[in-house]
Amino acid sequence: MRTTEGPSWLLDLTPTGARLLDGPATADARLYGPASDLLLTLYGRLPLDRVGTEGADTVLRHFLDWPPLG
Numbered sequence: 001m002r003t004t005e006g007p008s009w010l011l012d013l014t015p016t017g018a019r020l021l022d023g024p025a026t027a028d029a030r031l032y033g034p035a036s037d038l039l040l041t042l043y044g045r046l047p048l049d050r051v052g053t054e055g056a057d058t059v060l061r062h063f064l065d066w067p068p069l070g
Contacts, residue, residue: 003035013063029055 010021031038033051040046041064053060 003038004033006035008032027055029053029057029059031060 010025010027011018012021031041031051031053033041037046037051041048041051044065048060048064
């Protein structure tokens with residue numbers, strides 16, 4: 001994830017949880033935008049199309065469950 005107004009960070013998302021990666025690494029997908037929008041998207045309060053995305057959309061949708069099921 002990359003905030004538009006500050007630093008960026010890289011999370012490794014797995015079925016068992018997430019961990020912050022240090023140092024250079026590659027990503028299958030990225031989110032970017034204002035930090036508040038990124039957090040709201042991660043918590044399911046904003047739709048994925050409200051933030052910028054790069055890479056594998058299927059990866060993002062898998063971990064974020066967008067569109068919501070039901």
